[in-house]
Amino acid sequence: MRGLALVALAGMALAAGSHAMADSNDYTAISRGRYLVTAGDCVACHQGASGEFAGGRGIETPFGTIRAANITPDLETGIGTWSADDFARALHEGVAPGGRRLYPAFPYAFYTRITREDSDAMYAWLRSIPPVRNTVDRDTLPFPLNIRTVMRGWNAVFFEAGRFQPVPGRSEEWNRGAYLVTGLGHCGACHTPVNVLGASRASEAMAGQPLQGWFVPNISANEYVGIGAWGVEDIVQYLRTGATTWTRASGPMAEVVEFSTSRMTDADLRAIAVYLKDQPARGVATAPPPLSAEIPRMRAGAALFTDNCAACHRGDGQGVERLIPALAGNQIVLQRGAETLARVVVSGVRAMATDADPTAPGMPSFGWRLNDTQVADVLTYARNAWGNAAPAVEAETVRGLRPR
Amino acid sequence: MTRRLPATDVVVVGLGWTGSIMALEMARAGLRVVAIERGPWRDTSTDFPTTTAPDELRYAIRQDLFLRPAQETLTFRNNLGQTALPIRRWGSFLPGNGVGGAGVHWNGQTWRWHPWDFTHRSATIARYGQAALPADNMMQDWGITYDELEASYDRFEYLCGIAGRAGNLGGELQPGGNPFEGPRARPFPTPPMNMPLAATMFETAAAGLGWKPFPSPSANMSTAYTNFYGCRLGPCTYCGFCERFGCGNFSKASPQTCVLPALVRQRAFEARTDSQVTKVNLSTDGKRATGVTYVDTAGEAWEQPADIVLLCAYQLFNVRLLLLSGIGKPYDPVTGQGTVGRNYAYQVTGGATGFFGRERRFNPFAAAGSAGIAVDDFNADHFDHTQVGFVGGASLSCIPTSGRPIGNRPVPPGTPRWGAAWKQATRDNYNSTTSVGIQGSVMGYRGCYLDLDPTYRDALGQPLLRMTFDFQENERKMGRYCIDRTEHAMRAMGANQVRRNEHTGPYSITPYQSTHNTGGAIMGDNPTTSVANKYCQSWDVPNVFLAGACLFPMNAGLNPTGTVGALAYWAADAIRERYLKAPGALVPT
Numbered sequence: 001m002r003g004l005a006l007v008a009l010a011g012m013a014l015a016a017g018s019h020a021m022a023d024s025n026d027y028t029a030i031s032r033g034r035y036l037v038t039a040g041d042c043v044a045c046h047q048g049a050s051g052e053f054a055g056g057r058g059i060e061t062p063f064g065t066i067r068a069a070n071i072t073p074d075l076e077t078g079i080g081t082w083s084a085d086d087f088a089r090a091l092h093e094g095v096a097p098g099g100r101r102l103y104p105a106f107p108y109a110f111y112t113r114i115t116r117e118d119s120d121a122m123y124a125w126l127r128s129i130p131p132v133r134n135t136v137d138r139d140t141l142p143f144p145l146n147i148r149t150v151m152r153g154w155n156a157v158f159f160e161a162g163r164f165q166p167v168p169g170r171s172e173e174w175n176r177g178a179y180l181v182t183g184l185g186h187c188g189a190c191h192t193p194v195n196v197l198g199a200s201r202a203s204e205a206m207a208g209q210p211l212q213g214w215f216v217p218n219i220s221a222n223e224y225v226g227i228g229a230w231g232v233e234d235i236v237q238y239l240r241t242g243a244t245t246w247t248r249a250s251g252p253m254a255e256v257v258e259f260s261t262s263r264m265t266d267a268d269l270r271a272i273a274v275y276l277k278d279q280p281a282r283g284v285a286t287a288p289p290p291l292s293a294e295i296p297r298m299r300a301g302a303a304l305f306t307d308n309c310a311a312c313h314r315g316d317g318q319g320v321e322r323l324i325p326a327l328a329g330n331q332i333v334l335q336r337g338a339e340t341l342a343r344v345v346v347s348g349v350r351a352m353a354t355d356a357d358p359t360a361p362g363m364p365s366f367g368w369r370l371n372d373t374q375v376a377d378v379l380t381y382a383r384n385a386w387g388n389a390a391p392a393v394e395a396e397t398v399r400g401l402r403p404r
Numbered sequence: 405m406t407r408r409l410p411a412t413d414v415v416v417v418g419l420g421w422t423g424s425i426m427a428l429e430m431a432r433a434g435l436r437v438v439a440i441e442r443g444p445w446r447d448t449s450t451d452f453p454t455t456t457a458p459d460e461l462r463y464a465i466r467q468d469l470f471l472r473p474a475q476e477t478l479t480f481r482n483n484l485g486q487t488a489l490p491i492r493r494w495g496s497f498l499p500g501n502g503v504g505g506a507g508v509h510w511n512g513q514t515w516r517w518h519p520w521d522f523t524h525r526s527a528t529i530a531r532y533g534q535a536a537l538p539a540d541n542m543m544q545d546w547g548i549t550y551d552e553l554e555a556s557y558d559r560f561e562y563l564c565g566i567a568g569r570a571g572n573l574g575g576e577l578q579p580g581g582n583p584f585e586g587p588r589a590r591p592f593p594t595p596p597m598n599m600p601l602a603a604t605m606f607e608t609a610a611a612g613l614g615w616k617p618f619p620s621p622s623a624n625m626s627t628a629y630t631n632f633y634g635c636r637l638g639p640c641t642y643c644g645f646c647e648r649f650g651c652g653n654f655s656k657a658s659p660q661t662c663v664l665p666a667l668v669r670q671r672a673f674e675a676r677t678d679s680q681v682t683k684v685n686l687s688t689d690g691k692r693a694t695g696v697t698y699v700d701t702a703g704e705a706w707e708q709p710a711d712i713v714l715l716c717a718y719q720l721f722n723v724r725l726l727l728l729s730g731i732g733k734p735y736d737p738v739t740g741q742g743t744v745g746r747n748y749a750y751q752v753t754g755g756a757t758g759f760f761g762r763e764r765r766f767n768p769f770a771a772a773g774s775a776g777i778a779v780d781d782f783n784a785d786h787f788d789h790t791q792v793g794f795v796g797g798a799s800l801s802c803i804p805t806s807g808r809p810i811g812n813r814p815v816p817p818g819t820p821r822w823g824a825a826w827k828q829a830t831r832d833n834y835n836s837t838t839s840v841g842i843q844g845s846v847m848g849y850r851g852c853y854l855d856l857d858p859t860y861r862d863a864l865g866q867p868l869l870r871m872t873f874d875f876q877e878n879e880r881k882m883g884r885y886c887i888d889r890t891e892h893a894m895r896a897m898g899a900n901q902v903r904r905n906e907h908t909g910p911y912s913i914t915p916y917q918s919t920h921n922t923g924g925a926i927m928g929d930n931p932t933t934s935v936a937n938k939y940c941q942s943w944d945v946p947n948v949f950l951a952g953a954c955l956f957p958m959n960a961g962l963n964p965t966g967t968v969g970a971l972a973y974w975a976a977d978a979i980r981e982r983y984l985k986a987p988g989a990l991v992p993t
Binding site: 311312320321322323324348350353355356357358359360361362364365366368369 | 448449450453454455456628630633634635636637638639641643652653654661665666669
């Protein structure tokens with residue numbers, strides 16, 4: 001991380017000047033590229049039945065499902081014919097060889113900040129993996145979005161290409177964190193709310209949003225629903241192991257931890273934490289008054305909790321350290337939207353395992369034995385017991401999360 | 405046609421407690437490991453979610469997790485004069501099936517066996533003389549001592565996070581623990597469980613009788629615990645669904661909770677499930693195992709070559725595999741020659757049930773498989789046997805493991821077995837009845853053994869195992885003596901009415917008694933009287949190692965799993981630290 005600013009500047013210089021060459025026999029670059037591809041969690045999208053990086057996975061967007069590209073070096077179906085410049089341009093501008101516009105589901109609005117040196121290293125590593133022949137239908141969006149030039153307009157309004165610029169006066173660690181969070185790690189792709197055209201709203205960075213049947217939590221410095229009350233070490237622990245003493249990653253974030261952050265260096269995880277902790281608090285910062293324990297839905301919820309939840313999450317909502325998440329004071333329980341909670345109760349969820357924390361506990365599905373009102377009531381109770389306070393959950397929210 | 409697979413370093417037969425421990429230890433030692441398991445893959449979150457795991461009908465009555473007799477069974481007779489018949493529905497014991505084996509559905513009572521158990525023959529002769537040995541006994545020392553095994557017991561207890569109170573720390577007796585246990589190097593990893601009312605009443609009564617009660621050591625968790633592999637357990641909820649069930653709360657030590665999370669991350673490990681090993685293959689001179697043959701669910705036969713074969717199946721099936729493979733000389737009860745099948749033993753069970761009247765509320769449904777109080781005063785050689793006319797003994801315990809609604813309907817003697825009076829009696833007694841039980845030792849005897857049945861075969865055409873067993877006079881006397889004491893305890897607890905529970909007549913294979921079958925491939929210091937040396941290594945084929953209760957030369961008055969786990973670590977250490985450095989017999993013959 002030392003000299004990161006210099007590296008970034010060097011990358012700028014290279015991009016502006018001569019062509020950078022990625023040497024496919026440069027072990028240092030290749031292994032660095034592998035780390036960067038891991039840190040960027042490219043595999044989260046670029047996977048499928050044919051294997052890692054061979055693409056095909058459907059990425060749900062409000063505009064339709066987009067299939068992730070094959071980024072193995074296969075000459076016909078992958079990116080085997082791409083040059084390092086082509087690769088860098090895709091990351092930097094969202095434009096594939098031949099001028100074909102990529103959709104922002106490929107988060108080039110974040111990747112544009114990646115340095116050319118890092119881009120070249122990632123390219124070198126992706127050249128080194130076995131080519132997989134897997135044709136992916138890349139044109140699954142409906143008219144008019146299937147006309148790629150539409151993205152020109154989108155880019156004109158919402159996208160500004162530009163490499164990462166270290167902020168003077170901030171530590172190297174902070175700047176490294178900024179680079180990872182706002183660039184390569186593209187945290188905001190999920191955690192920052194988007195407008196109706198799918199562009200991130202910078203004024204609400206990291207404030208959380210509903211996404212693909214989950215509620216992506218607020219990870220701004222908000223103490224009520226964000227990570228304002230988390231210590232740097234808590235964030236590092238979470239990203240490294242998927243767990244803190246009171247919570248465990250689940251759903252899409254479990255995959256991020258399993259395939260990406262658990263394989264990153266502690267120094268990088270710490271940089272992410274330092275940067276995140278320093279971002280402004282977004283969203284409602286103070287808890288509303290809790291719902292009265294005497295109202296009917298709270299009384300029903302309390303009884304349901306005792307019968308269905310208390311054995312693992314304990315009667316006091318404290319859970320079991322590093323195994324069963326606490327519900328009391330857990331930000332995930334208090335998010336503005338209850339999509340994640342409802343989904344987890346209805347369908348269940350499995351935590352992930354890491355080398356540091358190999359046990360992957362599961363939350364069973366309760367959807368077969370609790371109706372929508374019961375799920376709403378027990379969640380309303382969990383959001384308003386033991387010092388928690390959050391708006392009630394409605395049965396309609398639960399109904400929408402039932403598997404269709 | 406048998407197809408040959410690429411060779412591996414180690415093949416593990418059976419992926420229960422011992423198979424998973426040994427597979428992980430071997431993989432961590434850098435060896436490639438293939439485990440072959442007859443039953444399905446099972447894991448906590450996927451197979452035992454808390455929403456469906458406590459299903460008494462499915463798991464306790466229909467025995468969903470157990471071996472199906474159609475997969476494999478055995479034939480049984482009481483003595484050599486009878487013709488053995490096949491068991492078509494399990495009764496007296498319930499062999500496990502699938503990944504985790506019986507470690508999935510055990511109660512979790514996790515004991516160290518006593519120093520006396522390992523030297524029971526020589527210690528009996530030394531204290532009481534040769535004449536004290538029962539008729540036709542085949543008692544023989546284990547070839548290993550408690551002190552040698554202490555570190556391995558410690559390892560297994562810290563793997564599982566066993567809850568208990570030490571009775572003997574490095575030779576210093578500890579208040580409230582078991583004063584008869586062998587010295588332990590350090591305390592239990594976690595404190596004792598919370599005790600149900602019946603257990604605390606037994607504790608008070610036992611102390612009043614001059615006995616020394618203590619918390620029974622438990623693999624149900626009293627608190628959250630993380631073991632040395634990084635695997636996590638949560639505190640027990642006392643739901644009363646341990647025995648015959650998988651635990652969905654991560655609250656019971658099992659291969660699933662304690663070993664598999666770490667094992668499945670080992671790149672050198674592979675599990676093949678729903679595959680039954682039919683034979684250990686030998687070199688032409690019979691002195692070296694070349695691997696195993698197994699059959700998958702499609703009926704296809706596969707040969708898995710390996711440098712080391714670890715037999716980690718259940719006790720009965722390890723013995724059968726040795727016999728089917730021609731490893732070692734089968735035991736002949738007429739001549740007393742041969743080793744394989746020798747010293748099959750079981751346990752003496754029974755006790756007393758007390759009916760306390762409607763005002764007493766035990767709440768038996770709030771229970772755990774090991775939450776209870778035990779007494780060891782009448783076990784092993786903890787009391788003077790000069791006048792009692794038997795060797796060995798039993799542990800006494802009050803461990804109300806469950807109050808499940810189908811199986812737990814205690815009614816006093818004389819109650820009609822159905823109808824309104826029975827219903828009224830179950831209402832009156834469900835919550836006000838409890839039991840104190842014994843678990844008694846059984847020695848090896850000349851006529852108690854395992855061999856291949858001459859008539860009956862399994863679906864693959866291989867002979868079934870034949871069990872020949874009955875309780876002998878020594879064990880019957882011991883049982884009566886110890887069951888008497890459970891009656892004393894029950895009266896001291898204040899029961900209005902006491903029912904004595906005692907099996908009389910020949911041993912019956914029908915009612916459930918205990919899945920603590922032992923022996924048949926015993927360890928020892930002499931290749932003419934034992935199958936394995938003190939490192940659990942076959943005397944005859946030195947690249948075959950054995951695990952499990954088949955190694956026990958006798959059965960003690962305690963649950964076997966602690967000793968099974970300790971021997972697995974002991975053998976794994978021997979392989980890693982001795983055998984790999986100089987492959988061959990670890991004890992010269």
